[in-house]
Amino acid sequence: QVQLVESGGGLVQPGGSLRLSCQAAGFPFDYYSVGWFRQAPGQEREGIASISSSGDDTRYADSVKGRFTISRDNDQNTAYLQLNDLKPEDTGVYYCAGARRNLDKVGFEAHKYGYWGQGTQVTVSS
Numbered sequence: 001q002v003q004l005v006e007s008g009g010g011l012v013q014p015g016g017s018l019r020l021s022c023q024a025a026g027f028p029f030d031y032y033s034v035g036w037f038r039q040a041p042g043q044e045r046e047g048i049a050s051i052s053s054s055g056d057d058t059r060y061a062d063s064v065k066g067r068f069t070i071s072r073d074n075d076q077n078t079a080y081l082q083l084n085d086l087k088p089e090d091t092g093v094y095y096c097a098g099a100r101r102n103l104d105k106v107g108f109e110a111h112k113y114g115y116w117g118q119g120t121q122v123t124v125s126s
Contacts, residue, residue: 002026002115006096009120016086016124022079022096022117030054030074032098033106035113036081038122040092047108049081057103064090086124093119 008020022034035050048061049070058070069082079096097113099106106112 004096004098004115004117006094006117006120009094009122011123011125012086013126014087014124018083018086018122020081020083020094020096020120020122022081024077024079024098024115027098027115029077029098032100032115033103034070034072034079035097035099035106035108035110036070036079037095037097037108037110038090038092039095039119040089043092045095045110047110050103050106050108051079052103059103059107061108083122086122088124091122091124094122095119 003025005023031053033052035047037045037047039045048064050059051070051072055072067085072079096117098115099113
């Protein structure tokens with residue numbers, strides 16, 4: 001059974017940090033590019049970070065560049081998103097997704113990702 005399960009979300013004050021995890025099962029994780037997306041209330045889902053199957057190539061949206069870091073451990077079938085210097089506008093549901101394509105072919109195009117997790121809530125508020 002294919003599964004992507006996010007964890008690590010929560011309530012954090014502005015300037016704080018969180019580390020999100022995405023545990024994969026049921027498919028060859030090391031053949032898949034991974035993307036992290038977020039959806040704020042009333043807004044479209046947006047891609048914020050993505051990583052190639054090997055982990056050698058990463059991409060970031062301008063809104064998170066320099067603050068968020070994506071990584072993966074293929075031995076553990078897990079991808080991570082380190083969130084630093086969080087701002088209230090980072091609030092939303094964070095999703096991880098997998099695509100069996102080269103990162104160049106998928107980027108942040110959500111419809112090209114075939115597997116999705118259920119999401120984890122991140123709330124940044126004082």
